[in-house]
Amino acid sequence: MRCRAAVVGLGYWGPNLARNLVQSAADYELVALCDSSPARLARLGALYPSVAQFADVGDMLASANVDLVCVATPVASHHSIARAALNAGANVLCEKPLTSTVEEAEDLVQLARARGKRLFVDHTFAYTPAVRAIRAAYQQRVLGSLFYVDSVRINLGLFQADVDVVWDLAPHDLSILSYVLGERAVSVKATGSSHNPHGLTDVAYLTVGYEGGMEAHLHLSWLSPVKVRRMIFSGTDRSLIYDDLDASEKVRIYDHGVNFDVADVEARKRVLVSYRRGEMRAPALDTSEALAVELREIAAALRGESATVTTGDDGLEVVRVLRAAATSLANDGARVAT
Ligand SMILES: NC(=O)c1ccc[n+]([C@@H]2O[C@H](COP(=O)([O-])OP(=O)(O)OC[C@H]3O[C@@H](n4cnc5c(N)ncnc54)[C@H](O)[C@@H]3O)[C@@H](O)[C@H]2O)c1
Numbered sequence: 001m002r003c004r005a006a007v008v009g010l011g012y013w014g015p016n017l018a019r020n021l022v023q024s025a026a027d028y029e030l031v032a033l034c035d036s037s038p039a040r041l042a043r044l045g046a047l048y049p050s051v052a053q054f055a056d057v058g059d060m061l062a063s064a065n066v067d068l069v070c071v072a073t074p075v076a077s078h079h080s081i082a083r084a085a086l087n088a089g090a091n092v093l094c095e096k097p098l099t100s101t102v103e104e105a106e107d108l109v110q111l112a113r114a115r116g117k118r119l120f121v122d123h124t125f126a127y128t129p130a131v132r133a134i135r136a137a138y139q140q141r142v143l144g145s146l147f148y149v150d151s152v153r154i155n156l157g158l159f160q161a162d163v164d165v166v167w168d169l170a171p172h173d174l175s176i177l178s179y180v181l182g183e184r185a186v187s188v189k190a191t192g193s194s195h196n197p198h199g200l201t202d203v204a205y206l207t208v209g210y211e212g213g214m215e216a217h218l219h220l221s222w223l224s225p226v227k228v229r230r231m232i233f234s235g236t237d238r239s240l241i242y243d244d245l246d247a248s249e250k251v252r253i254y255d256h257g258v259n260f261d262v263a264d265v266e267a268r269k270r271v272l273v274s275y276r277r278g279e280m281r282a283p284a285l286d287t288s289e290a291l292a293v294e295l296r297e298i299a300a301a302l303r304g305e306s307a308t309v310t311t312g313d314d315g316l317e318v319v320r321v322l323r324a325a326a327t328s329l330a331n332d333g334a335r336v337a338t
Pocket of ligand 1: 009010011012014034037055056057071072074075077095096097122123124168
C-alpha cells in the first residue's frame, strides 16, 4: 500500500520533498501541503492542484489521514510540529537539525518509541552516491586509517533568522562523518565570529574529536564570496577528496601519501620522510537524487524491510554535537564533551 504523505513548510527545501514524493509514486501519495504563508501555499498548490492545502498543521492532522509528515519548517518549529504529528499517529521525516535543543530531540525520540511510530531525520548527504562511495572506501580500508578530515563548507548566505551558521551547515558534515566513520563524535572545540545585526555566528571553525581519536576540522561560513563544498579525508594509505560541486569527479582517491620511517625511539631526530605519489582515480557514481533514494529507503523501512535510514537517534546525536559547539563558542573555543 502506498504511504500517504504530507509536507509542512514550503519555502526553499520543502518543494524538493514534495517533488520527490510525487516522483516516487510507487511508494507515496502526496495528500497534503501545509504552510502558514498563503503565498507559498498557493505557489506550490498550483503545481499539485489535486493535493489538499492547509495553513495550519493542527487542521491538517485533524482532517487529512497522513502516514508520513515531512517537516521542512525553520528549526525552532520542528519539535512542536513533529510532536503533534507523532501524537496524531503519523510517522515523521524531519529536516536537519532535528531540533534546537537536546531535550527536544530526546523528547521526540522517546515519543516516537512510545507511540510505535518511526522518526526519520533528513540527513540528505547520507543518501548521496558520493558519500556512499566514501563510506565504502573507508570501511573497506582503501584509505587505511585517517590522519584527519578537513571540510570547507562556505558560501554567501543563505542567512537564517533562527540558527547560526554552525546549526545550519555543520549538520551536513557531522552526519556525513558519523555515517562514513561509523563512530560517535565525543568532543568539540569551536571558535567563530558574527558580522550581522542578528548577532548570529556567521563564520566558524570547529574541531570535532571522534571515539577512535581522529579529529575533523570544519570551516563553515555564510560570508564567503565563493561557494566551496570540499572535504579531504587524509589517510595513511590513500587520501580522498570529495568536491560536491564537481559535476563529473565528485570523489577522487589519490594514491599519494607520506611514510615516516623511524627505526627506533632514539632515531626520532633522524626520521626519514618519504613521499609517495601515485595514481588518482575517480570512481564512477550514479546520478540518483539523494532525496529519491532516501524516500525509497524510508518506504522500505515503513514496510518493515531492512533499509539504511537516518533516524531520530542520528538526529539527536548531531544536536548533541551542536550544543557542545555552542558551549565551546561561548567559552572561547574550550574543548567540550558532547
Ligand atoms: N536537507 C537539506 O539539505 C536541507 C537544505 C536546506 C534546508 N534544510 C532544512 O529545511 C528546513 C527549512 O529550511 P528552508 O531553507 O526551506 O526554510 P524557509 O524559510 O525557506 O521555508 C520554511 C517554510 O516554513 C513555513 N512555516 C514556518 N513555520 C510554519 C508552521 N508553524 N506551519 C507551517 N508552515 C510554517 C514558512 O512559511 C516557510 O515557507 C530547515 O530545517 C533547514 O535546515 C535542509
